[in-house]
Amino acid sequence: MTTRTRAAVCAGLLLVALAFRLTLALGMPNDEPDDARFYRVLAQNVLLHGVYSGSLTPPLEPTYVRVPGYPLFIAGIYRVFGVGDDIAVRVAQAVVETATCWMVACLALALVPAAWPRRRRRGVQCAALGLAAVCPFTAIYVATELTEVLAIALGTAIAWCAMRALREDTGDDRGQAARPGRAWAWWFAAGLAGGALTIVRPEGGLLTAGAGATLVLAAVWRWRPRQPGRARVATRLARRGIPLVLGFLVCDGPWILRNAAVFGVFQPAAPRTAAMPDEFVAPGYGRWLRTWVNHPKYVEPFEFDQDRVRFSMDQLPPWAFDSPEERQLVAELFARYNDGEPGAATRSRRPTSEPVGITPALDARFETLALDRIRRHPGRYYVALPAERLVRMWASPHAQFYPFEGDLFPLATLDRGTSQQIWLPIFALLTLAWSVFGVAGAARLVAEPASRFGLVLLALLVVPRLVLLGSMENPEPRFMVELFPFLSALGGVALASAGGHWRSPAPPWILLRRVVGSRTLAVKAGGDGD
16 A cells, blocks of 8 residues: 555545534434533533533532533634534534544554554554544544543543653664654653543543553663663653653643632542532432442433432342342332431422432431441442443443434334334444454554553553443443544554454463563663663
8 A cells, every 4th residue: 555545545534534423413413411511501601701610590609510621622612603503512523533533543553563564554554544434432422512522532642642652762663762852742742631631521530640650661661671770760750751740730730720729629620429519419329329230221210310200119120139128228218218207298398209309317328228238248349240330331232322322132122213123233233343353453462562562551541440430330331432442443453464464362471471572672672762
C-alpha cells in the first residue's frame, strides 16, 4: 500500500465515520436521559447567569455534584449557535467522535513494533480506523447529550499520548535513540488529556494514574540495569512524571481551586454520591443494594426511582435475602418506606402512588442489614457480585439509545414492533466480534518485546476502572462503551496479522526468557535518553 493509497483509504474511512455519526445525530436524537437535561441546565446557567448551578429558578446555588467539562462543552456550542441549539451539540459530537476514530488508528500504529514492515504497519492503521469508523456502540452517543463522546475521545487520547511518550522515552526497536524532549511533550499531552477527562467524568483520574504507573514500571525496568543508583532512577522518573502531573493540573486545577474557594473543600472531581454535603443520599440503602444487585434491570426501580415510586417485594430476586427472617425484615423496611412509620398520618397528605421515602432512621436499618450480609458472605460482596456485574455489563448487546434497545434474553419478550428479534442478536454478535478481535490483537502483541509495555499501559488504564465499575450498585452497560476504542486498536493488529503474518505466541517459559532478554536489547537500542 503506497502512501497515496493509504491516505485515500484513511480519508474514505473518515468520511464513512462522519456520515454514519451525522446520520445517527440527526436521525435518532434522544433527549430522554435525566442527566442530559441536567447538563443543559448547568450549561444555560453558566452562559446566561455566570453561575455553575443546577437550579431551575433563583436563587441559583453553586454546585459541584457534576464536574464541569461536558456542561462547558455544551455552553461553548450554545454561545456560538444559540442557547438551546441541541442539533449543533450533536453535530459537534459527531465531529469529535470522528476525530476519535483517527486517534484509535494512531494508537494502533503506536502499539505495534516499529520494526514491522511498513506495509503491515499501514495495514494495522487502516484496519483499526475501519473498526472504529463502523463501531455502532460508540457512534450512537452522538445522538444524546451525555458525557460518553468526550470521555471516549479523551480516554483514547491518554492511551495514544502515553504510548508515544513511552516510545520516545526509550527509543524504538529499529535503533532510533531516545528523544527526551519529545517524550516530555507527549507526557504533558497525556496529563492534559487526563485532567480534561477528570472534569468530564469523575473516574478520569484513574486513567491518568494508570499512565503514571506505566511510566514508573518502564523507568524501573529499562533504566535500572545500566544505572543502578536509586537516586539516578528517581531523578529520571521525576523528569518524566512532572510533565504528566503538570498537564493534569492545568485542566483539573481550576476546578479544585474553585471548589476550595466557594465551598471550602478539596474536591478534585464530583462526589460519588452526586450530592452536596447538606443533601441526604441514603448511603446505607446504597450499600444494601450492592449486596445483591447484579443486573441492570434492578437499577431503575430500586435506585433511579428511589423516593419517587413505591417499592414492591415482588421485584426483588431470591438472592436479595439469606433467610425467611431476612425477607420479613426487608418487607417491614419496604412498608416503612412506602407508608411511613406505623400510625403516622402521612398517607392522607400525599397521593397513594408516592412513597414516604428513605429517612435517616430507615437508612440506618438498611446499613445494619447490609453489614450483616457482608459479614456472612464477604466473598460474595467483594468478589462474586462485582465479577457478575462486569460480565453482565459486557454481555449486554450494547444497543442503548437505539430504537430497539433492550435485553436479548429472554427471547420470548423481544419486541417485534422495533425488530428486536433481528437487531439485538446482531449487536450481540458484534460485541462478541469486537471482543475476539481485541483478544487476538493482544495475543499477537504479547510475542513482541517492543509492544509489551503498550499492553501493560492498556491493562493499567482498563483494570482499575473495571474494579470501580464492579463495585457500583448501578451496573449500566453504557459504562463499558469506553473500552471499544481499545478493542478497535487491538483488532486492527489482529486483522492486519491475519493475512499470513500471524505468529502464535510462544509458551510461557519461552516468553519469560524473551522478556528477560528484551531488557538488554531495549537498553542497547534506547541509548541513555538524557
